[in-house]
Each structure stands twice: as C-alpha cells, then as structure tokens.
Amino acid sequence: MKAEPQNAVGLVLRLSQLAESDMLVDLFTSEKGRITALAKGGKRSRKRFFGLLLTGHLLEIELLPSKKGGSLWLLAGARIMQNHLGLREDFRRFMASGPVLEILLRGTPAMDPMPQVLELAKATLARLSLAKGKAQTGSALVVFLTRLLALLGYRLHLSSCLVCGRPIKHNRECRLSLAGGHVCPHCRDNRFGVIVPAGLAKGLETAANLEVNALNRLSFSKAHLNPAMTFLTRFWQETLGHDLPSLGLALRLLTRETWD
Ligand SMILES: [Zn+2]
Structure with missing residues (x-):
C-alpha cells in the first residue's frame, strides 16, 4: 500500500x-x-x-x-x-536570526512536537525581519533566548536569590549566575556571573512570562542589551554544552560599539 x-x-x-x-x-x-x-x-x-x-x-x-x-x-x-525576506535585506538582521535556527537545531529533541516553540520562533523572525537598529534587533533576540529557556525547561530563576531565597531588589545592581538566575551579594558564587543593571532581571522575567503575541512590544535599552546578551550567550552555551557559533557571532555584533 x-x-x-x-x-x-x-x-x-x-x-x-x-x-x-x-x-x-x-x-x-x-x-x-x-x-x-x-x-x-x-x-x-x-x-x-x-x-x-x-x-x-x-x-x-x-x-x-x-x-x-x-x-x-x-x-x-x-x-x-x-519567506522572512527582510532578513536577507540586511546582514545584521540575518546574523541576529542565526541563533534562532541554530538553537532549535542543537537544543530541541527530534520528533517531539512543541508548537509553542515554533510560535516563538515565527514571532521572533517576523520581528527581526523588520527590525531597525541595535535596540530593536537585540531586543528580539534577548526575548527569544529568555523565553525559549522557559519553554524547554531551563527557566531562569529571577524573582529571588537562587541560594538563600532573599527577594531581588530591583533598585540595585544584581548578579546573574550560570547556576541559572539571580544570586544576591551575600551568596556571591564563583561560577561565571554577570553584574546586570537594576531592572534587567525584571525585563527578563517579563520575557519569560508574557503572552507570545505581546512579546514583540517588549524592548530592552542599549544599556541592558550588552549584559543580557553576554549572560544569555554563556548560559545557552553551558546549558547545551555546545559553543553555538551563530550565537557567538550575534553577541559580537550586538555588543559592537560602532552600531547604534
Ligand atoms: Zn542569597
């Protein structure tokens, strides 16, 4: 038959x-x-x-x-x-879209339907296709990288300290650790940590929770993009045990001083 x-x-x-x-x-x-x-x-x-x-x-x-x-x-x-044509009209949009495809390829199991992951990828590529400037391009990628962690079961712990449970103070700088989220100054660990500005943890928390159709309105300032991309790149590399070259290139692009 x-x-x-x-x-x-x-x-x-x-x-x-x-x-x-x-x-x-x-x-x-x-x-x-x-x-x-x-x-x-x-x-x-x-x-x-x-x-x-x-x-x-x-x-x-x-x-x-x-x-x-x-x-x-x-x-x-x-x-x-x-066809997400806009990605091919600007090499910076194209480079920022690379990690979306790369992480789905390296980080998702074969033959395991996850419709929410495809919805997120579609929303991200649609946003990147129209993105102008570093803030819009970088925000689309930061939102994707944060939300996908939550969808695949690696959600960042951002409301309180991972170690002692003290609530995070949003008016102060905080430290994001490769252990998977916020670690307070009392519990500073020696694993790679990025000091991030006040407010960034809250932005990342929103990216993990917001309804998918509203994600494209979520933006990060230029001051937040650099530490957010630095942390998320390292965390994804560590989580997947893979150097993720497209993500490394996107990080270099987005943290370059000469692009605003
Ligand atoms: Zn603590």
Whole structure:
C-alpha cells in the first residue's frame, strides 16, 4: 500500500547538500517537532523546490515516511508560507536570526512536537525581519533566548536569590549566575556571573512570562542589551554544552560599539 503524504508546517533550520543533488533539510515543524527530510534531486525536484529551500523559510510541506524510519522523512512537496525576506535585506538582521535556527537545531529533541516553540520562533523572525537598529534587533533576540529557556525547561530563576531565597531588589545592581538566575551579594558564587543593571532581571522575567503575541512590544535599552546578551550567550552555551557559533557571532555584533 502506498503511504499518503502527511502535511506539516515547518521552519527550515539547515540545508546539507548530498551527492547527486539530493539535499538534507532540517526543519522544525509544529506537528512533529524537529525532523530531517530528504529532498530528492533530479530535474523535476529542482523545479518543485526551486527558491523554497532556504534557511529561515516557513513552509507548508508534504512528508512521506522514509524506509529508514525514525526522524528521517522524504520531502514530497513544499509551498512557501513566509519567506522572512527582510532578513536577507540586511546582514545584521540575518546574523541576529542565526541563533534562532541554530538553537532549535542543537537544543530541541527530534520528533517531539512543541508548537509553542515554533510560535516563538515565527514571532521572533517576523520581528527581526523588520527590525531597525541595535535596540530593536537585540531586543528580539534577548526575548527569544529568555523565553525559549522557559519553554524547554531551563527557566531562569529571577524573582529571588537562587541560594538563600532573599527577594531581588530591583533598585540595585544584581548578579546573574550560570547556576541559572539571580544570586544576591551575600551568596556571591564563583561560577561565571554577570553584574546586570537594576531592572534587567525584571525585563527578563517579563520575557519569560508574557503572552507570545505581546512579546514583540517588549524592548530592552542599549544599556541592558550588552549584559543580557553576554549572560544569555554563556548560559545557552553551558546549558547545551555546545559553543553555538551563530550565537557567538550575534553577541559580537550586538555588543559592537560602532552600531547604534
Ligand atoms: Zn542569597
């Protein structure tokens, strides 16, 4: 019996060229979570997928189970839903979108549907596609990095001290630790910590909790972006045990003095 194609909506995370113009496509889908699909080469397929298989594209796809099973599928068809064209119109937006795709690729399990994660990624890429200047671009990424921690079960502890439970004082500088959140001055630990300005912890807490449609209105000032990106980059690298090169590049871009 011939299998019927299954429909899904998927964000293209990575493309790898194989022999004979076949291509492996890593996607994050709402129905199946992260999957890999084989796009068969040949003239007809090239025409069918022309201009569709690009990172950051949101596609409506048709999948057939592959003989190998598991998380490998055959890509039977694709249609564009959102090309996030604005990302390709400005290299800084494009660089800031890199960590969104990279972290979904490295940090989510295969074949585990997480529709809220896809919603967050879509909202972030839509915001980045239109972002102007460092504050808007950086805010979109800081919100994504903070919210995704919460969605994947690594929520930062920001309301009180991780160690002693003393409430955080929002009028004072505080320290964010790689242990996973705020550590008060009495309990200073030796693990990597970033001193952050008053108010940033509250902003990050909002990013972790706000309704997803409202996230795009949340902005961080330039003074908050630098420490927020420094901490979040280290925390993600530590959490995933991976150096996350796209995130490292975005950090360098966003903490560069010459861009406002
Ligand atoms: Zn403490």
